[in-house]
Amino acid sequence: MEKLKIGGLKQSLELCQFDLKGRNSSEKIVSRVTKLLASHKINIDFLTCNPNSTRYHQFTFCVSQDKVFDTSKLLKAKGVLPTGWEMDCREHVGILTVFPHQSALNIVGAIMIAWATHSIPMYGLSTSLSAVSFVTDYRLIEKSVEVIQDSFLLPENRSPLKPELRYYQSDTVKGR
Amino acid sequence: METIAVYWERRIKTYGFEKLADLALIEFSYPLGRIKSLGEILSQNDLQALNPKFMIAQESDGEISLLLCAAADKGKRFHESVKRETGRASHRYIHPVGIIFFHGPHFGDRYGIADATFSALLRSDIPILASGCSSSSIYLVLAQDSMDKAVEVLSKPFEVAK
Numbered sequence: 006m007e008k009l010k011i012g013g014l015k016q017s018l019e020l021c022q023f024d025l026k027g028r029n030s031s032e033k034i035v036s037r038v039t040k041l042l043a044s045h046k047i048n049i050d051f052l053t054c055n056p057n058s059t060r061y062h063q064f065t066f067c068v069s070q071d072k073v074f075d076t077s078k079l080l081k082a083k084g085v086l087p088t089g090w091e092m093d094c095r096e097h098v099g100i101l102t103v104f105p106h107q108s109a110l111n112i113v114g115a116i117m118i119a120w121a122t123h124s125i126p127m128y129g130l131s132t133s134l135s136a137v138s139f140v141t142d143y144r145l146i147e148k149s150v151e152v153i154q155d156s157f158l159l160p161e162n163r164s165p166l167k168p169e170l171r172y173y174q175s176d177t178v179k180g181r
Numbered sequence: 182m183e184t185i186a187v188y189w190e191r192r193i194k195t196y197g198f199e200k201l202a203d204l205a206l207i208e209f210s211y212p213l214g215r216i217k218s219l220g221e222i223l224s225q226n227d228l229q230a231l232n233p234k235f236m237i238a239q240e241s242d243g244e245i246s247l248l249l250c251a252a253a254d255k256g257k258r259f260h261e262s263v264k265r266e267t268g269r270a271s272h273r274y275i276h277p278v279g280i281i282f283f284h285g286p287h288f289g290d291r292y293g294i295a296d297a298t299f300s301a302l303l304r305s306d307i308p309i310l311a312s313g314c315s316s317s318s319i320y321l322v323l324a325q326d327s328m329d330k331a332v333e334v335l336s337k338p339f340e341v342a343k
Binding site: 042052053120133 | 231232239240295
């Protein structure tokens with residue numbers, strides 16, 4: 006079978022994933038949580054929300070692994086999550102972003118097959134204008150890259166896989 | 182080596198708001214243990230014309246929930262096909278919906294972008310049908326008739342770079 010072409014791959018730093026879900030509709034939960042995280046200067050690296058899912062309402066986001074304790078503490082505070090909502094925290098996840106040349110649907114399907122064959126989990130995905138981002142186990146991210154490199158055609162001059170710069174946000178902003 | 186730079190946007194810069202209208206939202210769940218078979222369904226040649234404009238997947242309780250938006254005519258056929266292929270009861274199909282998506286020079290590097298987005302929509306009582314934020318982009322799926330109002334309210338916290 007002919008290999009699909011992709012434009013490149015990029016992997017994130019180590020993250021943790023929070024899944025918030027409940028059966029009662031709450032339009033305010035996404036706004037409340039993102040406001041809370043912003044007020045504590047916590048950046049969100051990945052977010053999906055499906056407020057009216059067929060099963061329940063789910064809001065998933067990833068923050069840096071070093072923010073897991075702060076974020077858990079904020080979310081567990083009384084009154085943050087509506088009654089009946091629950092929180093799951095999955096530590097040590099990473100995002101692998103694939104820059105597709107061809108159909109995103111085909112690429113998502115092919116990666117589901119390839120990762121399942123090699124027992125690599127897929128915890129979530131989101132598309133953007135030119136890329137598809139997959140959340141997986143950070144400890145398996147090198148293997149997940151290898152599997153994709155074996156399964157797809159990548160250009161020879163592709164950009165680096167790993168981030169070379171890390172941005173830290175200062176707690177104070179002078180001259181604001 | 183550490184380099185310290187200070188930059189603060191009074192209004193968050195974006196490259197502009199893009200709108201896509203007359204789309205269908207399709208959602209279905211699939212057992213996580215059979216994700217390989219879902220991959221085989223999504224890889225079928227006759228589904229590639231669907232060309233979804235937006236897709237997210239969330240995993241929970243042993244199932245993966247896939248939500249996508251595509252042109253209404255193709256979306257309807259895809260929904261019928263998925264119902265046949267998966268034989269699952271939990272489906273969602275909404276039409277018409279629209280997508281607003283935008284990205285900016287500092288999205289992904291700083292906190293507060295999602296808050297600015299979701300707070301603005303909540304203040305104006307604009308319901309979000311789905312959303313995905315990754316790779317410095319924000320995608321919002323909304324009822325089609327609320328798209329213009331959404332762009333108007335998002336234009337307050339966000340400034341379109343000139």
